[in-house]
Amino acid sequence: MGAIITLSILGIFLLYLGLYRAKNALLPVTIVGALVALGFILFQWNEEAVPLYHGMVLFDRYALAFSALCMLATILILLLSKEYFRTISDNIAEYYCLIVFSLMGALLVTAYHNFAMLFVGIEIMSVALYILVGIRKNDPSSNEAALKYFLMGAFSTGFLLFGITLMYGAAGTFDLGELRNYVMTTNEISPLFYGGILLLLCGLCFKIGAAPFHFWTPDVYDGAPILITAFMSTVVKVAAFVGFFRLFSMVLVPLSEFWTPVLLTVTIITLFVGNITALVQTSFKRMMAYSSISHAGYMLFAIVSIGAASAPSILMYASAYCLASIIAFATLIAVKRKTGSEHFESFNGLAKREPLLAFILTIAMLSLAGIPLTAGFIGKFLMFNNVMGNYNVMLLVIAAVNAAVAIYYYLHVVVNMYFRDSEEPLEQQIPLTNAYKVVLGIAAVLTIAFGVYPDVILKLL
Amino acid sequence: MDNLFILLLIPVVAACLLCVVKEPTRARWIALLTSLLTLAFSIPFLIGFVPDASMQFEQSWMWIETLRLQFHIGLDGISLPLVLLTNGLIPLIVLSSFGKRYSGVFYALVSFMQAGLLLVFLARDAFSFYVGWELALIPIYFICALWGEGDRIRVNLKFFVYTFLGSIFMLVALIYLYHQGVVKSLEWESLVSLNLSEDAQRWVFWAFFLAFAIKIPIFPFHTWQPDTYTQAPAGGTMLLAGIMLKMGVYGLLRWLLPIAPFAVLSYSHIILILCVIGIVYASIIAFKQQDAKRLVAYSSIAHVGLIAAGVFSWQVEGIQGAVLQMVNHGLSVVGIFFIIDLLQERTATRSLSAWGGFAKPMPRLATVFLIILMGAIGLPLTNGFIGEFLLLKGLFDYGVWYATFGGLTLILGAVYMLRFYQKTMLGHLQPDAKPMIDIKGHELLVLSIITFFTIFLGVWPKAILGLSEAAVVNLLNQIKF
Structure with missing residues (x-):
């Protein structure tokens, strides 16, 4: 709970800093605040978890682990932000403040124990993001993205609320513990409840960008500033997914016969839509958007075949995915600053100009593709393993075909970096600040470390 | 250690x-x-x-x-x-x-x-x-x-x-x-x-x-x-x-x-037919190639087709032959690709029609090339002979027809490999050919080592077969039905 209070105070404090034009203090204060919040989470690790505030939130290990992941990802993204925000807007304080608020919403979503908190968390997280996506006021694509995201987001929240209401109508409670009791003990579960499940499922699929509710994802990811895209596709996506998983694992497991076919269909469509559309993209950023859809599909495996091993495998997969995405977007920012374009062609010849940067991006791509000794491989292995545990061989074969398709577009950028020459002269190096080097280094080392010794993550949960 | x-x-x-x-x-x-x-x-x-x-x-x-x-x-x-x-x-x-x-x-x-x-x-x-x-x-x-x-x-x-x-x-x-x-x-x-x-x-x-x-x-x-x-x-x-x-x-x-021994046994006919098709098909294509590297690439398909066939023959000889022939093929193919690379460096082409008559200016290369090539074809006293003999013996015990068609690899191999040698080393130098320098230094060293092992394993194949025999016999024995 300390973490959430810290972040709320931090957000307001940042606004005051902006008011008094203390621009240079913004980043250090945000980072320190986030680290303090992270400290609160780590200290809570060994404490016994009880639902707080009349069962509103429950910081169990599961919530703590994912909160820590979200905060680490945010800190890495914030480290990248120093020059980035200055180049696109004057009001930097709002950025930091909104990101911090959004992060706080994400924490609530990972730890909710009551539907009211789920709703509040998702709204805090999303409302901050609606503004962040559209923060480049003069850029039409940014505006379009913000409007699209807002309309779609509001729409999906509507679904979510409908679902919650129907479930409340059937069970008479918002509390996850009592809902579980209702599901376990009632012989005749009201049809309203089933309707509620379906609507909730739609709403949550919107949030994680699973097909066929994914249509907003590419445009919003494409139109938003790159760092915000990085934040959305890592922290927000993971948090929404964790909320999804929490509901299903805590409450809806006994009804799995009802929702598994639905979710299975969603998963398969998501895999194919994400992978096949990503194949034909010419923009790296858009490719990452579609790839994030397909990764949502892989993560859904853990829910489709829900069990004891699901939580650790989601943590592994989400960590691998966050690290690789942060590397990818950080590199994209650096490259775009140099070439002004987000297309694959702008990566041409990067290996000759910046061998280390190219190497790190290659690690990230291999991790996303699931090549051994990277964290992504372990994540994929665990997800496949979960599905096989459920004897769902067909789904596994579909996943395998998709993994093979995915390698094609992940290698695309590697091909551009290593095997194609750029038209610009070789001396044109990309200036990287120390913060970039630190972030890229940490993310690359962690990707390899989790891949070589995954027990670090797997033993947590 | x-x-x-x-x-x-x-x-x-x-x-x-x-x-x-x-x-x-x-x-x-x-x-x-x-x-x-x-x-x-x-x-x-x-x-x-x-x-x-x-x-x-x-x-x-x-x-x-x-x-x-x-x-x-x-x-x-x-x-x-x-x-x-x-x-x-x-x-x-x-x-x-x-x-x-x-x-x-x-x-x-x-x-x-x-x-x-x-x-x-x-x-x-x-x-x-x-x-x-x-x-x-x-x-x-x-x-x-x-x-x-x-x-x-x-x-x-x-x-x-x-x-x-x-x-x-x-x-x-x-x-x-x-x-x-x-x-x-x-x-x-x-x-x-x-x-x-x-x-x-x-x-x-x-x-x-x-x-x-x-x-x-x-x-x-x-x-x-x-x-x-x-x-x-x-x-x-x-x-x-x-x-x-x-x-x-x-x-x-x-x-x-x-x-999966059951499945291997029940599918081995299909796989063997695929292997044999591969052998014949790749050999014929190899014969028609003008690009030296492509020729050896196809010959390689033929050779490994025979090796895989040996594995699926389910006989001690076949598998022993496969183990030995893997080593042999590794040696000969590295040697031949290296020779192609040498010639390409000297002539700036890989086309067989632009080559010819290299034996005269490069006698050392002609000699080692011949020995390595004979190893690839499977001439007695070279390593390839023992390997292919064992593989064909295994195939023969499995089914005569497989051995018959698989055995074509020996004949077809000789055909395309000798054509390769003839087009490269024999005949006349191209009129506009640059002066050719014979192999020396690291080139000679690499090819001599390969030549040595080509003959060594041809004379004393037990160096490899002795290592693997017990394991292969055990592999076939422990498979339960």
Whole structure:
């Protein structure tokens, strides 16, 4: 709970800093605040978890682990932000403040124990993001993205609320513990409840960008500033997914016969839509958007075949995915600053100009593709393993075909970096600040470390 | 000294070291020294190896405790020849590149690939095996695409996606097997003692077979191979043909045969027919080639087709022949690709029509080329003879017709290889030919070593067969029906 209070105070404090034009203090204060919040989470690790505030939130290990992941990802993204925000807007304080608020919403979503908190968390997280996506006021694509995201987001929240209401109508409670009791003990579960499940499922699929509710994802990811895209596709996506998983694992497991076919269909469509559309993209950023859809599909495996091993495998997969995405977007920012374009062609010849940067991006791509000794491989292995545990061989074969398709577009950028020459002269190096080097280094080392010794993550949960 | 983990570690450390070396001369010397060091470290295994069926020098650590996956390596009679082949060929491949100016990254990738290959040949846990299997693919992709020629980007992307598709199905099968045991594990011993139902074996067979058949490659999964071999740099082609395709055959022996014996037996007719088609088809295409490298690429399909057929013949002779012929093929194909590379450097072409008459200005090359070529064809007293004889004996015991058509490889091989020799070495020099310098220095050294082993293994094949015999007999005996 300390973490959430810290972040709320931090957000307001940042606004005051902006008011008094203390621009240079913004980043250090945000980072320190986030680290303090992270400290609160780590200290809570060994404490016994009880639902707080009349069962509103429950910081169990599961919530703590994912909160820590979200905060680490945010800190890495914030480290990248120093020059980035200055180049696109004057009001930097709002950025930091909104990101911090959004992060706080994400924490609530990972730890909710009551539907009211789920709703509040998702709204805090999303409302901050609606503004962040559209923060480049003069850029039409940014505006379009913000409007699209807002309309779609509001729409999906509507679904979510409908679902919650129907479930409340059937069970008479918002509390996850009592809902579980209702599901376990009632012989005749009201049809309203089933309707509620379906609507909730739609709403949550919107949030994680699973097909066929994914249509907003590419445009919003494409139109938003790159760092915000990085934040959305890592922290927000993971948090929404964790909320999804929490509901299903805590409450809806006994009804799995009802929702598994639905979710299975969603998963398969998501895999194919994400992978096949990503194949034909010419923009790296858009490719990452579609790839994030397909990764949502892989993560859904853990829910489709829900069990004891699901939580650790989601943590592994989400960590691998966050690290690789942060590397990818950080590199994209650096490259775009140099070439002004987000297309694959702008990566041409990067290996000759910046061998280390190219190497790190290659690690990230291999991790996303699931090549051994990277964290992504372990994540994929665990997800496949979960599905096989459920004897769902067909789904596994579909996943395998998709993994093979995915390698094609992940290698695309590697091909551009290593095997194609750029038209610009070789001396044109990309200036990287120390913060970039630190972030890229940490993310690359962690990707390899989790891949070589995954027990670090797997033993947590 | 006989620590397998150290053997795996040296190439990895060497790769990290070589990454930072920019200067070509220094890079290649460091690469040569480290690869010789690896070779030196593999000698204690040869000396200390007891030629029986047991698994020796085993080392095992818990890798992922939550999943009970081990890092388990060991050596037996089937893997030892391949480990020796890998560690013996890598120094030769490094040495053969001394005429070029590669930076340290090239050699780093070679070393890294060596580590992956060794892990494949040593792994006793399917998880470790899969990791090695994929790790060997990444460096060779970069070697071929960075230093290749022609349409290298498209060709190598096809190669990568193709092989990755195969291996991901193998991963699916491995995960399936992981869930079959009472105690979940991917240890070789527990996978072999699973007693899978016949249906389960059938589909496990196809999943594994796809991965191995693409790697070997067995007809009709070979379409990536000629292009990739042709467009790759000489060193890359040697790695691909000399060592990498042995991963596939080794996989058949180590994993597929013991895990899915029923399926192997019931499908062996189909597979053998595919192998034989591949042999004849590739030989005929090889005969029509004008590009020397492409010719050898197709000949390689024919040769490994016979090796795979030997494995599926389910006879001691066939499998023994396969083990021996893997080593032989590695030697001869590295030699021949090196000779093609030498000639290409001197004449700036690979077209057979532009070659001819090289025997006169290059007598030393003509001699070693002839011996290596005879080894590839399978002339008595060269290594290829013993290998092909054993393979055909195995096939004959399985079915006469397979041996008849498989035996065509000897005749057809002689036809296209002698045509190759004739078009290169005999006849007259082209009127506008540049003056040719005979091989010397590192070129002579590499080819002499290969020539020596071509004859040595032809005269005393027991050097390899003795190592593997007990393990092969045991492999066939322990398969339960």
